[in-house]
Amino acid sequence: MVWWRVVPPFAPPRPRVRRLAVALAWAALTLLSACSTQPSRPNVILILTDDQLAASLALMPTLQRELVGEGVHLPNAFTSTPLCCPARVSLLRGQYAHNHRVRSNGGPEGGFPKLYDTGAEASSLATWLQGAGYRTALMGKYLNAYPYGPEGENPSGYRGPRVNYVPPGWSEWYGFIDVPRDPRNSPYAMYDYKINANGRIRHYGSRPQDYQTDVLAGLAVDFVRRSARRGPFFLLLAPTAPHLPAVPAPRHADAFRDLQAPRPPSFNADPQGKARWLELPPLSDADIAAIDATYRAQAQMLLAVDELLGSLLDALRETGTLDNTYLVFTSDHGWHSGEHRLFHLKLTPYDASVRLPLVIRGPGIPKGEVREHLVLNTDLAPTIAAWAGVSPPAWVDGRSLAPVLRPRPVPLEGWRQSVLTEFWPRRALGEDPEHRPTEHHPKVPVPQYRAVRTLGRLYVEYRYADGTREGELYDLTNDPFELTNLYAGADVALKAALAAHAEALQGCAGATCRALEDQAVP
Template sequence: MRILALLTLVVSLAVAAGAGQGSSASPRRPNIVFIVTDDLSWNLVQYMPRLRQLQAEGTTFSRFFVSNSLCCPSRASILTGKFPHNTGIYTNGGREGGFARFHDSGLERETFATRLRSSGYTTALMGKYLNEYTPTRLVDGAPAYVPPGWDEWDVAGKGYTGFDYLLNENHRLRNYGHSPEQYVTDVLAAKGVEFINRVTNGRKPFFLEIAPFAPHSPYTPAPRHETMYLNLKAPRTPAFNESDLSDKPSWLKHRRSLRSLEVSTIDEVFRKRVQAVQSVDELLGQLQDALRARGQLSNTYIFFTSDNGLHLGEHRLAAGKQTAFETDIHVPLIVTGPGVPRRSKLPHMTSTIDLYPTFAQLAGSPIPLAVDGRSLLPLLSGQTVTGWRTAVLVEHHGPDVTRGDPDFPGPSAGNPISYRALRTERATYIQYSNGEEEYYDLKKDPYQLTNSAKLLKPLVRGALHSRLEALERCVGNVSCWAAAGGQ
């Protein structure tokens, strides 16, 4: 613990010193650009050349996981640095989730946005906020609500189709139509570039979050990308249309094999998802170009991730999420910035709850003890870090989406009952609310084909259960760090 604290201090001093060098017009602290996509899975990265170049220029976290594989709970964890059991946000709406629950619980009063803004950063959010947020929704008696912590706010409620959406532009409502130039990802890219050009005239550092709706369903690409990858098919991993589900939990084991029409639909969805992320890839490049033109690229950290992944044909499931399979919980995190090693891959167990404390430390702000995560800066320094956590927690309450929710699963997509999952460096252990279990040794079984929970020795099962219990009870970075095996 003392070594980790020392490394954190060294990195913080290096960031402050490095940012203070250069012209007097440059901000003393680094800028931060945070791109959080919607349902972007690892198998899409290979089709994004600018993102792959970002990997070459920076560090990839090869074991980065979400706290919950559903949009709103995951985004709540990102904003607060807390597990779902500490935010109370488990679903996209209703009593256990959605924007109203997040707002009414007072969670907006302490997010990374409020932390950075109070630390002197100019902050902006563009794109998606939380499920059930809409620009016209009355909040405290008025529409066009902007949460605390944001200087610039260009947010839509229903931008999933890519066109015909409404943006709340700093308390002003603006309708966008169906012309090609109004495609939502392109509009967000233009606004992001304009923001960078405007705020870099001053001395304050900035934090820019851009949250595209792509590649979320209905997977609408920009018109210019509609003819790309027309012969592409979804990856046929060993888990695709899995031949034997007899060892799986009851919510899954009785599913029939995917029929040819369903497989064709899955292939079409994959093609459209690949097409849809082309505009996201271009957005990344446009932001980099703007930073370079303003002389700010070398003083800016760029974080690229997703709120969750997506299964698409694996384990006989059509397009969906919410499970604890790797397809859903394991997402990209790619980082570039001052002092970040190039072409580096880090195997440390990391989580979406770590983003808030990372941003706070970059801003030179104290990290609240109530935050469950840990700053990633010691890992991004390129130095050897010992005593890092050895497991992460994934939580799910379900079935938890209703008709009208953009994440409502079709009959073949899967909607598991409530579970809690422990993802260690080697395995995934899942406990369901009905007492069923899953255990996958990912060294021997990377595609999670064989549920070996029944073969666990009592001592091993007991140890896994105890770790899950401790993680699900933890509050704040001290107890959550210890429960996850951190030293």
């Protein structure tokens, strides 16, 4: 022992010194024992689907049992921009699109090239966690037009990375190559696609084992098993299911044979009284058949995602890491399946497009509970950072969901009172390439808008290319399906207050956004 060496030779230690030394030794051993039994920092797995309706969670049995039944369901979760690339950047950066400036899927103002051009990849959820000692991995879809967009659509003076580029912050990288309008490089093909596997481009063909969701499941399970004893890990798992074209795994091709798309009151509803861009004819029998066929195929695709979740849970149990792992399941935005005569479309401010599926399970989170609080996709990055013990940068707009997820949540009146939704149409081509006219779907030119949503109201301001404007206002308490536009007859002072709040939110940043969201809205 150290104390023995400081005693003069041949002299026994004094009783008082010996008692003190023994006490110190026991204290040290107790401290070491306590440290060894403290739980390690939690792991986090975030599963991010593409174009998934919030209601379709009910079609996933493993998710219902293992996440909804064992965690918290947040039914009032919304996307800040109902379009893939802006929404995914908002998730990774915790920002509204007006702050991260990626406004579309491509063109000079959108896609991966825009984010790369801004240099904003240098600070994201991935870099925050990796800097704190986490092993980080992305598997699946990153951003539209990764790693390069079509020639002529990139930001002015853009110099993109090499095809095998791996963004900062990722310890392991398995990102889908996505070149718009190039079927040889499409992440939406469930077969015959390419993955940048840690800097090496892998091509997957048309064999049964190449089915995209199953490949991701194998990669994810392998990562969990390898990472279980190597410190905390963060996995962003982003299958493109159930995005079109809807191609289910062959083993699920006969599932849900009689399933139809939901028929809420907004299905095929007359748009009279709404903004003029929604002047659409009634859905035909062929339209409705196409909607049902698509919904059924997308539901079948989600069965493979549900199996992926089951495989991950098995791996977590086998490695003894389940109790110390947060699992978050969500999507980038919703999807119209006939509501307001819209289908094969997102982009709108309406519930079908902006409401997210969101379920969270993990240490300290209650089981089988529902939280009605307003939640945004910008909240996920600061929430995961908080679980990891990391303070996000001051410019983050979102907030940690910890007060909502604890056993006794913050009251609704003490939480966010409004959320902003914002959308900009593409300027390079005038429309998003995913939404060009098809056999059963006309071109629907969704105009630029900003919208404020509360638990009881939806207020929308449209701005058309010719400079004209229109408004919509819905009483969600009495009209949850957004059928009756009250804007024309609404009180002038009310409309002015809502317009001022929308303008302030679209100009906010960081703590200012949270303060504005917390304000009571008329």
